[in-house]
Amino acid sequence: MIKFNKEQLIMQSVQGKVHPPVMKRQYRVGSDGRPWILPATGGITYNFQIGDGCMGLAGDHVEPGVSTKNPDPAMDMAYNTLTCVGNQAKVITGEAKGTVGYVTGKHGGIDHVMIAFEQEVLEKLTIDDQFLVKACGQGMTLTDYPEITVMNLDPELLNKMGIEEQDGCLVVPVTKVIPAALMGSGLGSDTMLSGDYDIMTRDAKSFAELGLQELRFGDIVMIQDHCNDHGPDYCQGAVTIGVIIHGDSYISGHGPGVTVLMSCRTPKIKAKLDPNANLANYLNFKK
Template sequence: MKTNKKQLVMQSVQGKISHPLAGNPYKLDRNGNSTVLPATGGINYNVKVGDVCMGLQGDHVEPGVSVKNSERVENTALNLLSCIGNEARVMSGEAKGAKGVVTGSHGGIDHVLIHFDQEDLEKMGIEDKILIRSYGQGLQIQGYEEVFVMNLDPNLLEKLGIEEKDGMLEVPVAKRVPAFLMGSGIGSPTAASGDYDITTGDKEALKEYDLEDLRFGDLVLLEDSDNTYGREYLKGAVSIGVVIHSDCVKTGHGPGISTLLSAKTTKIKGKIDPKANIANYLEL
């Protein structure tokens, strides 16, 4: 599989570890109950890529470290240019010099999510500066111009075990998700940053599609889902994404999916592999 990897530009983007936010102390769940739960932001010490993202006492929980830039246009660039698999480095504080890896971009709150080793997490503080070597936007697979590649470090692409078969790309995936389960984030003008959610209100559907043990970092195939120029339903379209945040209590929400590959035509197919998780490919 040949790509234009050598033509890509590697550029610095930077943010600070963001503090968790809370307005109204209560979160209204899909059954009308009020709950007080941890949510987005901060440093999560015991929630990591590779862990099950379902059943946590939390809402939209982000594994590892959540990073943001206080300047709006700079934060847009941080989210747009950071790709899953990019190297990150702590630039200030007691953990200065520690290296991590980008694991997702969370839309709405507009955080970039980064994995660090536990010993480095213990030294970090809110507002520590983190620099990312952004690398991957503009990536193309030669001979598959119909397949849009986004949010993906080319070095991680090479580790995914994608095979070319009968003019199609066969991608290892942990789960398949039907289009009718995709919710919050549909209609976004681009899938080149952020995510959209698998809705989890229908427990029978979760059981039918084997989504009850979904993990942070799982690669998933989104059926009939077009993410080429935004996010919408399209019969026959296929997208591949990665789980970047936890299940949620709000109606129309659930585990967030950042897009890696998408095609309006059937140029992508999935091969079920329980080990298809970025924690394995990146050795986290």
């Protein structure tokens, strides 16, 4: 078990509601100059959840499960910042009231928190439904690894991820290792305690070599030479671990999004390739 400051962590209530799809314009222009009209962010996505493929969809930045936010801007900032991947979210309205799901990611720009619920719950939800999240995880520090910054990670999830300790390092199971050069939209953010940043997928050679077509919602990935202890920064030898939270994109500089879970400026984090490194397995999620 990886030791952390469990007794010092705070659990607080934050609340959001389903945020429906919105269109400020109909067309999105792809990196090839073609205009597209496609489903995108928001709403309740019934047929794609964590564990499902996020590439090649007839959509742009598709979010799995339920997309939520708080309509009050200040409350929404707290909702997006304090909520962590793996936190429990309870339905507090409507026909599905009392059922529980899990936070699976945070999408910057649109400022959505995504929540996974079983299919029978999704069928009962409406655009008007609200969710109470027991937010816990921000402020986590690892007792034996002070160099590693942890964020956006539920403390119960940490020790379900199959992380091993070897020679003073953490060995984290991941499905893919992503070169720093492929990271795009989201660079320049001043913090990664909310939101995400994107893996660019328009380069055919790297796409094929890395097997990016295999990426799934909920996959745990490593990003090489990127430090995210504050905003994303190129740093040789740095390592970032994150989770895939939304689907691919046709837009230049965009692609599947990564919410950061941990980062280190020195190579204190190692990757172990494992096709089972996905939130659906760690949360024992059944569609």
